[in-house]
Amino acid sequence: MSIDIQIYPSLLTLVPMLFAPLFLLFRTKLVQKLLASLIIILDLLIIYRLTLIMPLDEYTGGWILRGIHLRFDNLSLIYTLLFVTVIGTSWLSSFKKNYPPLFYFLTSILLSTLNTSAITLDLFNIYVMLELSSIIAYILIAMKDNWKHLWASLKYLMISYFAFTMYLTAVGLIYMHTGTLDISRITGEIPPIIVSMLIVPLLLKSGVFPVSMWLPAAHSLAPTEVSAILSGSFVKMGSIVIFRLINTPILKQAYTPITLIALLSALTGVILAYNESNVKRILAFHTISQMGYVLAGGPIYGALHAFNHGIFKSLLFFTVGDQVEETGHYDIKALKHAKFPMHRYIFLVIGVLGISGVPLFSGFISKSMIIHHIPIYGKVVLILASVGTVASMSKLVSIGYRKSSIKLIPHYIIMATIIILVGIRYIEHVISLWTIIESLIVIIVGITIFLVIHPKHIPRILEKLDIMVIEYMLTLITVWAILYM
Amino acid sequence: MIYIAIAVVIFAIGGIGIIWKDNILLKLLSLGIMNAGVVALFVSIAGLKYRIPAILNTSGPYADPLPQAVIITSIVIGFATMSLALVFTMLISLKKGTLSSKKLQEDIDREH
Numbered sequence: 001m002s003i004d005i006q007i008y009p010s011l012l013t014l015v016p017m018l019f020a021p022l023f024l025l026f027r028t029k030l031v032q033k034l035l036a037s038l039i040i041i042l043d044l045l046i047i048y049r050l051t052l053i054m055p056l057d058e059y060t061g062g063w064i065l066r067g068i069h070l071r072f073d074n075l076s077l078i079y080t081l082l083f084v085t086v087i088g089t090s091w092l093s094s095f096k097k098n099y100p101p102l103f104y105f106l107t108s109i110l111l112s113t114l115n116t117s118a119i120t121l122d123l124f125n126i127y128v129m130l131e132l133s134s135i136i137a138y139i140l141i142a143m144k145d146n147w148k149h150l151w152a153s154l155k156y157l158m159i160s161y162f163a164f165t166m167y168l169t170a171v172g173l174i175y176m177h178t179g180t181l182d183i184s185r186i187t188g189e190i191p192p193i194i195v196s197m198l199i200v201p202l203l204l205k206s207g208v209f210p211v212s213m214w215l216p217a218a219h220s221l222a223p224t225e226v227s228a229i230l231s232g233s234f235v236k237m238g239s240i241v242i243f244r245l246i247n248t249p250i251l252k253q254a255y256t257p258i259t260l261i262a263l264l265s266a267l268t269g270v271i272l273a274y275n276e277s278n279v280k281r282i283l284a285f286h287t288i289s290q291m292g293y294v295l296a297g298g299p300i301y302g303a304l305h306a307f308n309h310g311i312f313k314s315l316l317f318f319t320v321g322d323q324v325e326e327t328g329h330y331d332i333k334a335l336k337h338a339k340f341p342m343h344r345y346i347f348l349v350i351g352v353l354g355i356s357g358v359p360l361f362s363g364f365i366s367k368s369m370i371i372h373h374i375p376i377y378g379k380v381v382l383i384l385a386s387v388g389t390v391a392s393m394s395k396l397v398s399i400g401y402r403k404s405s406i407k408l409i410p411h412y413i414i415m416a417t418i419i420i421l422v423g424i425r426y427i428e429h430v431i432s433l434w435t436i437i438e439s440l441i442v443i444i445v446g447i448t449i450f451l452v453i454h455p456k457h458i459p460r461i462l463e464k465l466d467i468m469v470i471e472y473m474l475t476l477i478t479v480w481a482i483l484y485m
Numbered sequence: 486m487i488y489i490a491i492a493v494v495i496f497a498i499g500g501i502g503i504i505w506k507d508n509i510l511l512k513l514l515s516l517g518i519m520n521a522g523v524v525a526l527f528v529s530i531a532g533l534k535y536r537i538p539a540i541l542n543t544s545g546p547y548a549d550p551l552p553q554a555v556i557i558t559s560i561v562i563g564f565a566t567m568s569l570a571l572v573f574t575m576l577i578s579l580k581k582g583t584l585s586s587k588k589l590q591e592d593i594d595r596e597h
Contacts, residue, residue: 124555131562138569147580148596151589154509154573161516161566162503165523168559169496172527172552217593460594465512465586466504473500 009072012115020108040088069121079118086232089411090225152217163201170197192483206238209265220280224321232314243299257482266292270388297370305366312354315415345401347412362422368430390446488529496522527556
């Protein structure tokens with residue numbers, strides 16, 4: 001007997017959203033585990049069924065051309081797979097710790113909003129998802145109930161509320177100009193000021209340098225699993241919306257400012273990371289840098305790098321976060337006394353090899369593709385950023401390991417397997433003498449920099465709330481000016 | 486057009502307040518003012534061509550109902566975000582005893 005159920009993209013939104021309240025109703029650990037695995041399995045099944053019939057369009061409620069326009073295509077496939085993997089492994093990791101049912105409830109709704117952002121083509125629907133996912137992030141960051149977490153979260157709340165209000169204004173103005181909110185049906189010229197008001201909030205959500213200085217404090221203070229979810233999946237939301245807008249009149253000729261900001265972010269992120277001594281903040285600055293790669297890469301290579309980055313950054317946050325929670329030290333010098341246990345260090349190194357772009361690991365594939373397809377000025381900046389990545393990641397590796405009993409930790413193994421499988425499966429697309437020499441030179445120069453140049457402490461002026469608002473406005477004006485010229 | 490200008494001015498006043506004021510509560514108040522500016526903008530966009538509200542027993546051409554439907558959602562989201570922000574502010578003042586954003590930032594830089 002075969003069960004023939006019609007599959008719609010909107011199921012990706014509905015399933016985690018409908019299951020979420022059950023986490024609050026049934027509070028025993030066993031039921032929570034069952035529910036979590038049920039959501040992940042159903043989500044993966046829906047994604048699998050949708051890949052067989054993609055690209056697939058849907059208008060909610062059957063209102064053709066008038067309902068919310070949803071589309072499941074290659075871009076959605078990469079992103080939804082990433083979201084399910086990252087949140088699934090974070091749940092796996094969280095069962096060993098004492099998380100309240102509220103955590104599962106919130107992350108389940110977060111999964112639903114992330115999935116929606118990957119399939120929706122409606123500008124206002126995107127606004128709702130941006131706000132809803134952010135509200136969940138504020139609560140997740142502040143869950144530890146300490147004034148530091150509350151302040152990091154409140155700073156993020158204010159700057160992103162400011163930004164999304166502007167996004168909403170831009171959506172209203174676009175509706176005034178074109179009479180539609182559907183990305184695929186927007187026609188005609190959109191004035192540069194509206195485009196910049198629409199794009200800069202999305203850049204803030206993506207965690208790109210001048211506008212996202214909320215990110216280091218928030219990502220480093222949050223608990224391990226929350227950091228992994230934020231860096232692995234949450235910041236990818238802005239990039240997918242930007243990729244959706246690329247072939248529309250909104251962004252047709254306007255990708256230059258985004259590339260410039262992305263390159264700036266890729267380089268500044270690693271410089272800030274290199275001069276930082278707090279391990280979780282190092283990883284957070286790397287997110288800023290890697291999101292620069294993603295946006296510079298464009299919808300094909302960028303999306304692939306978003307997937308790879310999500311996987312190895314979550315693995316890094318799991319290993320480093322577990323170590324920080326176990327020892328209670330954030331500082332790299334204090335951690336050098338404690339050292340990583342063997343079973344954790346191996347996976348840290350796999351994550352580091354991934355993010356540094358070593359051949360046979362996933363970062364190599366997407367980084368080579370991005371560097372190969374970008375104009376020459378971009379190539380130089382991205383190679384410099386790769387050198388910086390290796391240099392600052394060497395700081396983490398230099399913590400060293402101590403012998404310990406072997407433990408098999410499932411969520412580490414899942415992430416490491418994906419990194420290596422992707423790295424080996426797609427290597428034929430990028431492998432050449434030039435890319436291998438390039439990656440070897442990058443690694444050697446990076447390690448030399450780590451050995452020769454000593455990090456300096458950089459004051460955190462850019463992370464003040466009023467400065468963040470000014471940074472935001474300056475970016476907005478810069479994007480506008482570039483578009484106007 | 487005059488209504489759009491007024492809306493932009495309200496929006497700008499809110500934005501300046503966020504940069505200028507040190508107290509978190511005043512910053513949140515400025516955010517609220519800014520949101521009011523956006524609401525005003527949307528309502529004036531809806532009434533650009535026709536002013537008659539889209540209610541059954543009035544006769545058409547109506548003002549565009551979609552911006553208003555959109556802004557209702559935004560007001561609700563704004564309410565939720567603002568409540569959350571106020572709860573956070575309350576907890577910070579209970580735990581830390583200050584609402585000055587400058588002082589909080591200095592302390593977090595020293596300790597984290």
